[in-house]
Amino acid sequence: MCVKTNPDPQMVRIKNREPVLEAVPFKLGDLDKNALETAIQLRDAAGGKVVALTVAESNRKIKETVKDALAMGADEAVIVDDPAAATLDQAAVATVVAAAVQKLGACDLLLFGEGSSDNYTGQVPSRVAEKLGVPQVGYARKVEAVEGAVRCERSMDEMIETLELPLPAAVTVVSEINEPRIPSLMHIMKAGSKPTQVWTLSDLGLDAAALAPKQEVVSNLAEEQDRKHIVFEGTAAEQAEAFVNALVKEGVVGR
Amino acid sequence: MADLLVYSEKIGTACELAAKGREFAQALGLGVSAAALGTGAAAQAAELGAAGADRVFVGEDQALEGWPADSVAAALAQIVAEADAKVVLLGSTRRGKELAGRLAEKLGAGAVTDVNGLELEDGAFIAARYAFAGATVAREKVGSDVKVFAVMPKTFSAEDATAGAGAVVTPALQLATGMKVVERRAKEGDTVSLDAAPRIVGVGRGFGKKEDLALGDQLAEALEGIVGCTKSLADFQWLGEDRIIGLSGAKTAPDLYLSVGVSGQVQHTVGVSAAKLIAAINKDKEAPIFQMADYGIVGDLYEVVPAVIERLKAV
Numbered sequence: 001m002c003v004k005t006n007p008d009p010q011m012v013r014i015k016n017r018e019p020v021l022e023a024v025p026f027k028l029g030d031l032d033k034n035a036l037e038t039a040i041q042l043r044d045a046a047g048g049k050v051v052a053l054t055v056a057e058s059n060r061k062i063k064e065t066v067k068d069a070l071a072m073g074a075d076e077a078v079i080v081d082d083p084a085a086a087t088l089d090q091a092a093v094a095t096v097v098a099a100a101v102q103k104l105g106a107c108d109l110l111l112f113g114e115g116s117s118d119n120y121t122g123q124v125p126s127r128v129a130e131k132l133g134v135p136q137v138g139y140a141r142k143v144e145a146v147e148g149a150v151r152c153e154r155s156m157d158e159m160i161e162t163l164e165l166p167l168p169a170a171v172t173v174v175s176e177i178n179e180p181r182i183p184s185l186m187h188i189m190k191a192g193s194k195p196t197q198v199w200t201l202s203d204l205g206l207d208a209a210a211l212a213p214k215q216e217v218v219s220n221l222a223e224e225q226d227r228k229h230i231v232f233e234g235t236a237a238e239q240a241e242a243f244v245n246a247l248v249k250e251g252v253v254g255r
Numbered sequence: 256m257a258d259l260l261v262y263s264e265k266i267g268t269a270c271e272l273a274a275k276g277r278e279f280a281q282a283l284g285l286g287v288s289a290a291a292l293g294t295g296a297a298a299q300a301a302e303l304g305a306a307g308a309d310r311v312f313v314g315e316d317q318a319l320e321g322w323p324a325d326s327v328a329a330a331l332a333q334i335v336a337e338a339d340a341k342v343v344l345l346g347s348t349r350r351g352k353e354l355a356g357r358l359a360e361k362l363g364a365g366a367v368t369d370v371n372g373l374e375l376e377d378g379a380f381i382a383a384r385y386a387f388a389g390a391t392v393a394r395e396k397v398g399s400d401v402k403v404f405a406v407m408p409k410t411f412s413a414e415d416a417t418a419g420a421g422a423v424v425t426p427a428l429q430l431a432t433g434m435k436v437v438e439r440r441a442k443e444g445d446t447v448s449l450d451a452a453p454r455i456v457g458v459g460r461g462f463g464k465k466e467d468l469a470l471g472d473q474l475a476e477a478l479e480g481i482v483g484c485t486k487s488l489a490d491f492q493w494l495g496e497d498r499i500i501g502l503s504g505a506k507t508a509p510d511l512y513l514s515v516g517v518s519g520q521v522q523h524t525v526g527v528s529a530a531k532l533i534a535a536i537n538k539d540k541e542a543p544i545f546q547m548a549d550y551g552i553v554g555d556l557y558e559v560v561p562a563v564i565e566r567l568k569a570v
Contacts, residue, residue, distance in 0.1 A: 019391050090356065091365060119386050119393075120521070121368050126324060126356025135325050135433025138353040141490065151437065155490060156349055161321065162437040169433065172353075176490040213398070214365030220386055220393040227533060228549040231540075239552045240562035243534070244570060246550050250532055252454065252511040253478060254570040 004029050004054065006118040017221040026059040028068050031113025033180035035173050038143050039111050040073040040181070046145035050074045051104060055096050056081035057088060063196065070191035071183035077196040078104065084201055084208040092211035094127030099204040101132060109150055110170040114139055122172070129170035136170040137163050141177050258338040259283070261308070262290040262331060263346030264322050266299050268408045270306035272344040274416035275373075277307035279342070282375055287419050288312060288338040292330055293319045297423070304421015306413050310338065311423050316430045322350050323434035328357040330428050335362060335401065337426050342380070344373075347405035347502075355405040366403035367395045369502060371410055371525065380404065385521050407525070409450075409506045447481055447497055449505040454480030454513075457500055457527065458488060461516015461537060461556050465493040470560045471515055477567040478513065485523045501526035516556050519544025536560065 006029055013020045028036075039050045052069035056062040056079055066077045080096050088096070101107050110132075112125040122138070129136040142153035151164050152171055165171070183191070201207060230246070232239040248254045259280040261272035273289050280287045289308035291299040293315065300311040312334045318326040331354075335343060343358065345351045352368050359366035372383035379396060382404050386393035397403070449455060456475040462468055468482075475482045483500040484493070500507060501523040512530035517523060519535070519542055527533060534550040535542070536559050545551045552559050 017391075019387050089365065091360065094356075094360065121356075121384075122352050123356035123359070123366060123368060126353055127360040129325070130328065130357045130360035135323065136353070136357070137434060138324070139349055155442070155496075158442050158496060159439045160442055161439050163321070164435040164437050166433055174490065176487065214363075215367065215395055215397045215399070217386075218381060218394045218396050220391045222390060223392045223528070225528065225547055227547055229545070229551070230549065231545065231551040231553060233553075236554055236558040236562040237566075239554060239559060240566040243550060243552055243563060244566040247511065247532075247534070248570060250511075252532055253567065 004032055004113070004116045004124075006116050017224070019220065019222070026061060026065050028065060029113050029117040031115060031117070031173065031175060033072070034175055034177050035111040035113045036069055036072055036074060037178045037180040038173050039109075041178070042109070042143065042145055048108065049076065051107075052077045053097065053100055053104070054079055055085065055088070055093055057093075058086045066196065067191045068183075070194045070196070071188040072181055073183075073187070074194070076194060079196065079198045080201070080204065081198050082201040085211060088211055089213045089215050090121055090123035091127060091214050094124050094131060095210055096201070096204065096206065097124065098128050098131035099206055100199065101128070103199070103204055108167040110134070110168070111143075112170070112172045114172040114174050125170055125172045132168070132170075134168045134170050135165045136172075137165055138172045140171050140173045143171055143173065143177070256286045256339075258286040258288040258310075258340045259342040259344065260288045260290060260331070260335060260338055260340035261344045262292070263348065264293065264350050265346055265348055265408065266302060267413070268346035268348065268351075269299070270302060270413040270416070271409065271411040272346065272406060273303055273306035273308045273419070274413045275411035276344050277417055277419065279375060283342075283378065285341065286310070288334070288340060290314065290331055290334050292327055293322060300421060300423045305418045306416045307419045308421055309419040311421055312338065313423055313425050314428050314430075316428055318430040318432045321434065321436040321439065323432040324350075324353045324357045325434065326430045326432035327354050328361055329430050331358050332361040333428055334426060337424075341401055343401065343403045345403065345405040347407045351405050355403055359403040362399075362401045362403065364399040364401040364403050365397035366405065367397065368405040369525075370404050370406045373404055373406060373410070385525055407502065407506065442492075442496060447495075449481060449483045449498065449500060449507050452481040452507065453509055454478045454511045455483045455500070455507055455509045455527070455530075456480050457483050457485070457512060457514040457517050457523070458494075459485040459514065459517030459523070460487055462488075465491070467557075468493060470557070473564050474513070474515065474560050477564045478511070480509075480511070480513075483507070485517055485520070514544055515560060517544055518542045519547065536563075
């Protein structure tokens, strides 16, 4: 299963419309934890092994972050960490992930979160599936192993769909699928002794040219939202009084 | 002549893309193609033509049933080649977003998903999307020969579209899918339209159980508004899908958006950022929703909402 670590979005502050990332800790994506929980449950029900695969990008404490996945229950971790891969676009991440999956050998199921907690592009799982030539289902809210296949349920518009993919396959999950477990102290202690491999791009037969960006971010600034940010204090009745008075003054109620 | 290609499994979204796509295509000296895929897709050709498509590529292959990402991407890649498309505009619906990465990879293309603003600057597309969970707006440029943009529904309007020739093309598509549809069943639920509502009460996971949503209904009633929700409440099947606000639901622009028990994840707030006035009731003073609110009440919704309802009665 694939995890992405990203700057904790709750900790990103904005200064002069610019996001401030210094000192923002990296953590596993929330949906990545759902995907990991799915993988652990499938392993416990159907056997196999859960490998947590991640690309370090600019996370300099990647080993610590990945330990969270091992503590939750992944059997092994693989980290792709290379200075030449510190900033990657989605196509490049997919290239690295697909190469790492191929190096790992027979992977039956690739599990991802439907998007990352920071940028949520949702591109990497689809790109990896295409690179590896495997079928995919996105947005699964139920995943179960059936003979030689994986069966997924998802909610799409006005329909509930039940879909089956022959293995190997790629699946992304949504947050409703489960409640990711919180590892016990014992599991956290044991995580450090689980096998963790660190691969470079050359281990994967890739070079910087293979990861040349196909797109660039021209600017990334906070939206100029002119909001008032008035917070009412006091008892519920006092808050309600001040709040409704404000709505009346704004002309949105009482006219 | 090279083309700009538009596709969405949602005909309304596809028409929006065709209408705006025609403007872009004219500025760039491109033709406009549309793809209509899936069972009964041929019936969409006239509408796509009226919305601006010169050519409509129709694919009704069995492998497109249920719109699997693998076969739809394969169909579009073949159409891109036949139409010599340089730009592909997709709808950033769930299916469209899933498709975008797969298609882009097939085409060796860069792609931007969840685009909520697309414009030409000196002949180059600049696509805007939220980043850092909505804290910022990233403006991105795609450098590959073919460019893929998945644009959120209702970013463009199909009104006042200039019609194209709408010539139907039936390409010989080579398609297969690994996805088997075991079952598709309709959800139960009510139907409402949030698009034009002047006042919306947005409910989120701060509500502990389905029955408690009655409080949200009462608040909406007191405001003469409509209840909308975050996606998770629809996923719990507490409310119908048509009440979802955000990336996977309605993009609204009410006079008042009052959120109750909504944390303010970007997938939701992108659907209300155009509201004239945003207010929030949430017990967590750090909730991101307060960063985009005009008025906020930090408190227990089970105490605050009845007090607000009571006070509204006196207006």
